[in-house]
Amino acid sequence: MTGTVIWLTGLSGSGKSTIARAAEAELRASGLRVEVLDGDAIREEFSRGLGYSKLDRDENVRRAGYVAGLLAHHGVVVLVALISPYRAARNQVRQEMAAAGIPFIEVFVNAPLEICESRDPKGLYQRARRGEIPSFTGLEDPYEPPLSPEVECRTDLETVETCVRNVLNALKS
Amino acid sequence: MTGTVIWLTGLSGSGKSTIARAAEAELRASGLRVEVLDGDAIREEFSRGLGYSKLDRDENVRRAGYVAGLLAHHGVVVLVALISPYRAARNQVRQEMAAAGIPFIEVFVNAPLEICESRDPKGLYQRARRGEIPSFTGLEDPYEPPLSPEVECRTDLETVETCVRNVLNALKS
Numbered sequence: 001m002t003g004t005v006i007w008l009t010g011l012s013g014s015g016k017s018t019i020a021r022a023a024e025a026e027l028r029a030s031g032l033r034v035e036v037l038d039g040d041a042i043r044e045e046f047s048r049g050l051g052y053s054k055l056d057r058d059e060n061v062r063r064a065g066y067v068a069g070l071l072a073h074h075g076v077v078v079l080v081a082l083i084s085p086y087r088a089a090r091n092q093v094r095q096e097m098a099a100a101g102i103p104f105i106e107v108f109v110n111a112p113l114e115i116c117e118s119r120d121p122k123g124l125y126q127r128a129r130r131g132e133i134p135s136f137t138g139l140e141d142p143y144e145p146p147l148s149p150e151v152e153c154r155t156d157l158e159t160v161e162t163c164v165r166n167v168l169n170a171l172k173s
Numbered sequence: 174m175t176g177t178v179i180w181l182t183g184l185s186g187s188g189k190s191t192i193a194r195a196a197e198a199e200l201r202a203s204g205l206r207v208e209v210l211d212g213d214a215i216r217e218e219f220s221r222g223l224g225y226s227k228l229d230r231d232e233n234v235r236r237a238g239y240v241a242g243l244l245a246h247h248g249v250v251v252l253v254a255l256i257s258p259y260r261a262a263r264n265q266v267r268q269e270m271a272a273a274g275i276p277f278i279e280v281f282v283n284a285p286l287e288i289c290e291s292r293d294p295k296g297l298y299q300r301a302r303r304g305e306i307p308s309f310t311g312l313e314d315p316y317e318p319p320l321s322p323e324v325e326c327r328t329d330l331e332t333v334e335t336c337v338r339n340v341l342n343a344l345k346s
Contacts, residue, residue: 033247033248035243035246035247045236045239046219046220046236046239046240047219048232049222049223049232050222059221059222063218063219066218066219067219067240067243070208070240070243070244071243071244071247073208074206074208074244074247074248074249075206075247076247
């Protein structure tokens with residue numbers, strides 16, 4: 001059985017990890033093998049030394065895609081929760097999964113910047129506004145939204161439950 | 174079901190990948206899920222930018238251990254074929270696997286340096302002798318053999334078949 005890569009992209013504070021963790025719990029309860037790779041773990045575990053230039057961000061996305069693909073190849077449903085701001089890098093992962101016969105579901109976790117900044121769960125926007133984090137996505141650095149994601153979650157308008165249900169429906173179909 | 178990490182360490186040309194690929198074929202034929210992570214793929218897929226200092230080699234080993242652990246956690250038998258010259262870094266992986274409840278089999282793929290150099294399947298010793306590869310393990314850089322590996326394969330004395338059988342016996346027990 002081949003797994004699936006569910007790729008959650010969006011601004012910091014948009015709700016990627018929240019949706020990933022809630023979906024993980026439901027999928028695990030239904031007996032599937034599930035793994036969440038989130039941005040912090042990816043940086044810590046196999047991207048130490050990479051920075052936040054476009055080149056380094058794209059390499060970070062490529063590595064996350066590679067590891068997710070390895071797991072999915074062995075039947076794991078992998079939820080990747082990663083800002084992954086550049087469209088071309090995400091599409092590169094999509095193409096590699098297609099070439100490997102692994103289903104790929106891109107989930108655009110979308111909320112207006114102002115909402116994400118008001119949530120600021122890790123205090124990162126505050127630090128970025130003070131100039132302590134250069135190249136912060138959404139402020140100095142661009143975020144390129146997906147043009148045709150399989151799922152869009154409007155986390156400023158929809159509940160977590162609705163978002164998770166839409167992600168799981170996409171997985172079933 | 175939890176998988177296993179089979180960690181093949183040894184000099185370049187000692188026969189790590191040969192044993193890994195042969196074991197992979199047998200394990201797959203018996204219906205297990207198997208993945209080989211070899212040194213070149215590890216460098217290419219999630220360690221671009223790392224060099225060959227002790228620090229970078231140790232980080233490379235750590236990453237390989239992390240990815241192998243992720244796969245084994247989901248039931249995959251993972252064969253890691255990596256020079257991994259430093260004992261402490263290998264033992265660190267061993268400890269992390271133990272903490273995660275993942276069986277860890279260290280395989281010392283052992284042949285005298287002269288034999289490895291005479292095989293030189295990738296021409297690396299030749300290049301290193303010409304000064305084109307600094308910090309080459311076994312020449313300028315040290316190789317610290319395991320003190321108590323689960324398996325030792327003497328590839329100068331034993332056939333590939335014998336080596337694979339010894340690895341698979343360790344896996345069964």
